[in-house]
Amino acid sequence: MGDPHTRIPDSETISLLNDRQAINELIERILALSVDAGLKEAAIFAVRLAIEEAITNAFVHGHQDLGSDVPVIVEYKVSNGEIQVAIEDQGPGFIPDKLPDPTLIENLSKPFGRGVMLMKAYMTEVLYNAQGNRVIMKYKAS
Amino acid sequence: MPVLDRLAMLTSTLYNKAAESGVHTYGRWPMTESRLRVSKIEEITQVEFIDRNILDEANIQAISDEISGLIEQASAPQLLINFANVDHLSSAALGALITINNKTNEKNGTLRLANIDPQIYEVFVITRLNKLFNIHETLNEAMEQFNTATS
Numbered sequence: 001m002g003d004p005h006t007r008i009p010d011s012e013t014i015s016l017l018n019d020r021q022a023i024n025e026l027i028e029r030i031l032a033l034s035v036d037a038g039l040k041e042a043a044i045f046a047v048r049l050a051i052e053e054a055i056t057n058a059f060v061h062g063h064q065d066l067g068s069d070v071p072v073i074v075e076y077k078v079s080n081g082e083i084q085v086a087i088e089d090q091g092p093g094f095i096p097d098k099l100p101d102p103t104l105i106e107n108l109s110k111p112f113g114r115g116v117m118l119m120k121a122y123m124t125e126v127l128y129n130a131q132g133n134r135v136i137m138k139y140k141a142s
Numbered sequence: 143m144p145v146l147d148r149l150a151m152l153t154s155t156l157y158n159k160a161a162e163s164g165v166h167t168y169g170r171w172p173m174t175e176s177r178l179r180v181s182k183i184e185e186i187t188q189v190e191f192i193d194r195n196i197l198d199e200a201n202i203q204a205i206s207d208e209i210s211g212l213i214e215q216a217s218a219p220q221l222l223i224n225f226a227n228v229d230h231l232s233s234a235a236l237g238a239l240i241t242i243n244n245k246t247n248e249k250n251g252t253l254r255l256a257n258i259d260p261q262i263y264e265v266f267v268i269t270r271l272n273k274l275f276n277i278h279e280t281l282n283e284a285m286e287q288f289n290t291a292t293s
Contacts, residue, residue, distance in 0.1 A: 020198045045230065045261050052232050056199075103270040109244055111237030114269050118233055121268045 004129040004136045008084050011077040018059045018068055026074060027051055030085065033078040039141055046122035047083055047139050053115040054087045054135055062089030062133055081141040086134060093132030177205050180212065186220045186288050187212055188281075194227050199234060206238040210245060219251035222284050225258040236271060243275060252276065252291065256284040
């Protein structure tokens with residue numbers, strides 16, 4: 001079980017700016033490593049979606065009161081059949097348990113609120129630190 | 143009338159005339175590049191994505207604006223979104239689709255989604271959005287439903 005309060009051991013660390021090209025390049029790099037580690041199409045789809053959501057949440061929500069040039073820290077480690085990614089923003093954090101369930105009928109027509117739900121649906125493990133500004137996700141091929 | 147006002151009026155007239163005759167115009171004045179291929183089949187407006195990558199926030203907003211423009215032009219928009227070429231999307235893209243669905247419904251129109259790849263469809267199922275949207279496996283099936291509804 002990963003610890004969301006500590007660095008992923010032996011991981012690559014990147015300071016990521018809110019720039020679509022930089023974000024795409026980072027995601028593609030992580031996915032390329034994942035393919036090399038033997039992950040199949042369904043896993044690649046899942047990891048891409050979860051990382052995209054986590055990064056979006058970090059910039060859009062985590063940094064909503066911060067400047068657009070404030071970076072988000074991303075750590076990643078790809079090993080045999082397992083991918084670990086941590087995303088840490090510099091915002092005040094939040095309480096993931098308090099998020100409304102986007103699958104309830106009354107929430108279906110709302111155009112927001114699905115990011116964390118998708119991360120949890122597609123990754124094997126999603127853990128937030130106590131403050132809520134750092135999330136660690138793991139995908140383990142079964 | 144000042145030149146710029148005249149030019150704006152002329153552009154607006156041309157834009158509306160083009161839309162009426164089913165020709166897609168590439169954005170409003172000033173011209174922006176279209177990210178959609180729009181075609182008209184009888185009363186139904188079909189939309190396809192030119193760019194495989196619809197994840198970019200700016201792209202999503204531009205796509206949403208373009209489609210909103212199409213909805214505004216029609217009285218009871220019959221809109222079909224063809225998901226051929228879409229191999230990944232984000233919750234932001236889902237949000238844009240929801241907004242489009244809401245706008246179409248507000249105008250008493252119908253939105254149908256078709257040709258969604260199984261992995262993408264899975265995202266709709268997981269989020270229960272398959273209950274919100276009219277989703278069809280094929281374009282033909284979607285067209286049939288449009289025709290049934292109006293008869």
